[in-house]
Amino acid sequence: MALNRNVGLKGLRYRGGGPMLAWMLHRLSGLVMVVFVGGHILASFLMQQFGSDLGTTLNIIYESVYVQIIVFFAVLFHAINGGRIVLLDTWPRLLEYQREITWLQWLIFIPLYGLTAFLMVRSALSGG
Amino acid sequence: MTTRSAPRIGFSFEYLMWVFTRISAVALFILAIIGIVSAFYLGARTQTDVGTVLRWTFFPNPNHVVNSDIPDVTVGWANAFWQVMQMLILFFGVTHGMNGLRVVVEDRLGATWARIFWRGLIFLLWLFILIVGVYVILAS
Numbered sequence: 001m002a003l004n005r006n007v008g009l010k011g012l013r014y015r016g017g018g019p020m021l022a023w024m025l026h027r028l029s030g031l032v033m034v035v036f037v038g039g040h041i042l043a044s045f046l047m048q049q050f051g052s053d054l055g056t057t058l059n060i061i062y063e064s065v066y067v068q069i070i071v072f073f074a075v076l077f078h079a080i081n082g083g084r085i086v087l088l089d090t091w092p093r094l095l096e097y098q099r100e101i102t103w104l105q106w107l108i109f110i111p112l113y114g115l116t117a118f119l120m121v122r123s124a125l126s127g128g
Numbered sequence: 129m130t131t132r133s134a135p136r137i138g139f140s141f142e143y144l145m146w147v148f149t150r151i152s153a154v155a156l157f158i159l160a161i162i163g164i165v166s167a168f169y170l171g172a173r174t175q176t177d178v179g180t181v182l183r184w185t186f187f188p189n190p191n192h193v194v195n196s197d198i199p200d201v202t203v204g205w206a207n208a209f210w211q212v213m214q215m216l217i218l219f220f221g222v223t224h225g226m227n228g229l230r231v232v233v234e235d236r237l238g239a240t241w242a243r244i245f246w247r248g249l250i251f252l253l254w255l256f257i258l259i260v261g262v263y264v265i266l267a268s
Contacts, residue, residue, distance in 0.1 A: 031232065037221060045264050048264055068178075
């Protein structure tokens with residue numbers, strides 16, 4: 001493995017297309033979830049054991065619709081993209097169709113996420 | 129950065145974690161499906177919003193949400209079965225995530241002292257979050 005690779009932002013010019021976008025979003029959504037889940041567990045612990053204001057504040061932030069929409073994006077994208085990776089690793093013959101499968105993945109993701117985000121925004125706007 | 133190639137098959141840390149990532153992903157799929165079906169069965173159809181369904185899907189803990197506004201949230205959720213389910217989700221989720229964090233960090237590091245340092249740090253973080261999480265589950 002070439003480990004001397006501090007490419008920085010130059011990597012953005014690499015034209016990897018759909019699969020590269022999926023790879024980037026997979027990492028990004030994974031990090032979002034690590035931060036969210038880690039912080040949420042700690043905040044819940046502080047709230048539950050010490051009744052801490054910091055924990056309560058953090059959990060109230062986590063419950064806001066803005067955070068939920070981002071976290072749901074991360075969860076759903078990571079799940080669907082991860083499912084694709086598991087499938088392709090289990091049956092490597094499918095790698096031939098990797099671009100098509102990546103399109104199919106967006107075809108599943110967009111309606112599911114769109115509907116959920118719509119419901120979230122609607123109930124947030126109606127104050128529910 | 130480049131993507132990692134799949135590690136060579138054998139009894140090595142990288143390969144075991146590569147396999148674990150796949151297995152825990154499938155396990156989380158199964159646990160999430162059980163969670164979401166149960167959430168709808170136990171009242172989420174009529175009583176709650178999308179965010180709460182998401183919470184119940186992945187962590188059906190009756191005590192960890194400030195204001196779910198659900199009457200009788202403990203009915204059906206507060207028992208040993210769901211405590212075991214929560215611990216499974218906690219273990220698979222946190223381990224999968226911390227390993228992912230390790231992969232992301234190590235893609236930016238060479239085989240230097242920094243890698244050893246980060247590995248130790250992430251290991252301690254993993255252990256800490258796991259213990260705190262189990263504490264929250266058992267105490268709620």
